[in-house]
Amino acid sequence: MTDAANDSSASAAHELRRLSPRDESRVALALTLRQLADAVLDAVPVEPDPAPGDLLRAALRLQRRAEEVVREAVVAERERGTTWYQIGEAAGMTRQSAHERWYGDVHAWAATGRSALPPDLKTLDVAAEADARYARLRPDRPHAITSGLDAVRFPGSHAYEASLRARGSALHTRRTELDAQAKKLNDEYSALHAQGPAAPSSVVGDTFVMLAAHRGHANAVRANRLALAAVHDEIASVYDQLVTAEPSLAEEHGIQSEWHRNASERTRGYVDLLNGEES
DSSP states (O other), X not given: XXXXXXXXXXXXXXXXXXXXXXXXXXXXXXXXXXXXXXXHHHHSOOSSSOOTTHHHHHHHHHHHHHHHHHXXXXXXXXHTTOOHHHHHHHHXXXXXXXXXXXXXXXXXXXXXTSOSSOTTSOHHHHHHHHHHHHHHHOTTOTTTTGGGOHHHHSTTHXXXXXXXXXXXXXXXXXXXXXXXXXXXXXXXXXXXXXXXXXXXXXXXXXXXXXXXXXXXXXXXXXXXXXXXXXXXXXXXXXXXXXXXXXXGGHHHHHHHHHHHHHHHHHHHHHXXXXXXXXX
16 A cells, blocks of 8 residues: 555544534533533642642632633634624623634634544544543433534534545645745745845955845845745635635634735735835
């Protein structure tokens, strides 16, 4: 079997471990809530004379856990189609405030694969284990976690979701590669900026050589910025494709697409400015 076939098989196996993003976000929220419940029990003061500040530190740890629950809940709401207006209304704030507060969390969830668990774990198996733990506390709800999952309610949906995931994963992989290219170009630009257009000390005073060095530096800067603009354009195109590949997060992907197109325009405008200075 070729390396490409091996990679394809590994990718397919990974996708089959994952549920729909809607299910994954629901499981992620359930697991985070379980961790919060454990943390609450751990925070109960049992030592008769704890060190000064220990009670407050435990309470602050719970507060951070609770904030994680809120972030997971926002992600789960977006995956089930809840609008930013509805999220803001539920949180007692404007749509804009809700978007500013939690957009980064939703974007990070999408960028890291929309999965509740590491790739070696099967989400449905972990959810079933969470069912068993929950059932010990609430015997009247033996399938509390899994009963609301699309994979359980609509068994035939799993293969279809896996195909959608494969497309989204490929696009996110390409976006990650382009992000690395953009970083490399920006690092090169920083080095060019620090280096400056100065001619070597051995030829200082030779006006022709100094002018040639200046032009060479300016050309290198222009080429670097034009390459960066092209990368921004390609990233924008990837996000445009993600709009249809991951429709529940279409708004988030659309925002990223617009940002990168604007970045491309700003970068090309800078090159035009450099060209004007040269003429």
